[in-house]
Amino acid sequence: MNSLIRATARCLRPGSAVYLTRQADTRMCLTPGQRFLCSATGIKKDLAEIVKKDKVVVFMKGDPSQPMCGFSNAVVQILRMHGVDDYASYNVLEDQRLRQGVKDFSNWPTIPQVYFNGEFVGGCDILLQMHQNGDLVEELEKLGIRSALVDTENKSK
Amino acid sequence: MSQIADQLRDKLTKELKAVHVEVEDTSANRCAASFKALVVSPQFEGKPLLQRHRMVNTCLAEELKEIHAFEQKTLTPEQWEKQKSQ
Numbered sequence: 001m002n003s004l005i006r007a008t009a010r011c012l013r014p015g016s017a018v019y020l021t022r023q024a025d026t027r028m029c030l031t032p033g034q035r036f037l038c039s040a041t042g043i044k045k046d047l048a049e050i051v052k053k054d055k056v057v058v059f060m061k062g063d064p065s066q067p068m069c070g071f072s073n074a075v076v077q078i079l080r081m082h083g084v085d086d087y088a089s090y091n092v093l094e095d096q097r098l099r100q101g102v103k104d105f106s107n108w109p110t111i112p113q114v115y116f117n118g119e120f121v122g123g124c125d126i127l128l129q130m131h132q133n134g135d136l137v138e139e140l141e142k143l144g145i146r147s148a149l150v151d152t153e154n155k156s157k
Numbered sequence: 158m159s160q161i162a163d164q165l166r167d168k169l170t171k172e173l174k175a176v177h178v179e180v181e182d183t184s185a186n187r188c189a190a191s192f193k194a195l196v197v198s199p200q201f202e203g204k205p206l207l208q209r210h211r212m213v214n215t216c217l218a219e220e221l222k223e224i225h226a227f228e229q230k231t232l233t234p235e236q237w238e239k240q241k242s243q
Contacts, residue, residue: 071226109214109221122207125228129206 043101052118055143056087059102060112063091071124072112078131082140083148116143161189165220172216173198176234183228191226197237206231 051057056079062068064076079087092099092111099111106113106120114121116139121127130136137147162180169175177197184190194213201209209231214221221227232240 071228107211109218110227120207122210125230126206126210129230 043097044105047101047105050088050090051115051120054088055117055145056084057115058087058089058112059092059098059114060089061091061093064089068093069111071110074124075112075114075127078127078136081131081149082136082145084140084145116140159187159189161220161224162192165192165194165217168216168220169194169196169198169213173200173212177237183226190224191228192224193228195230195232197232197234199234201231201233202235 058064058075058079060067060069060072060075062072067073067076076089079085090098090102092102102111102113103109108120108123110123112124114123114127121130121139127136130139137150140147159182162182166178166180169178169180173196175196175198177195179195181193182189182191183193196213200212204212210229213229213231217227
């Protein structure tokens with residue numbers, strides 16, 4: 001457990017390495033024929049679809065390869081430590097309607113925001129605490145994702 | 158201590174019956190742009206983390222509109238005692 005906390009401290013240090021992840025296409029609204037993120041009124045409906053489309057969805061500032069905010073970076077680093085690379089990320093800085101829309105949708109005032117299986121998990125503080133108390137490993141397991149930290153822990157025992 | 162930090166603390170103490178509140182202005186030049194809060198309240202008892210955070214967010218909804226970043230830690234009095242003794 002202590003090693004987990006140390007690892008967290010390490011990952012939260014500014015300038016730490018950034019892992020490349022697959023990124024969902026945030027410019028869907030530019031694709032002809034798709035209404036995604038296009039109309040302000042439809043954003044709620046669109047978000048309801050977006051959060052269910054992938055097992056893990058992150059709304060953040062910047063993208064995983066270049067987070068534009070320390071809190072968004074923390075979420076990316078925590079997921080990286082658990083070996084979660086395959087998640088959809090949406091850059092709220094690229095779309096003001098998305099930025100406000102997701103706050104309204106989740107009834108949550110800040111970015112980043114994390115969704116598992118369409119369900120709101122929380123922001124940076126919650127993900128960090130779930131990481132520290134071990135809940136994150138369990139929640140990932142429910143999604144069918146085996147945390148990379150489980151293997152690391154077993155090896156170090 | 159900035160005025161806004163005081164305001165946040167008062168509100169949390171009053172509305173969430175918090176027994177202990179620490180509010181810190183974490184913005185670079187103490188310009189009240191970002192805050193970090195520790196809230197200890199018996200009202201958190203038996204509630205999951207997300208719900209506790211939502212209680213704080215609701216309590217400070219007005220103030221949070223003007224605040225750029227807000228970190229929070231929510232503990233029950235029991236958890237707070239335990240943390241202090243560690």
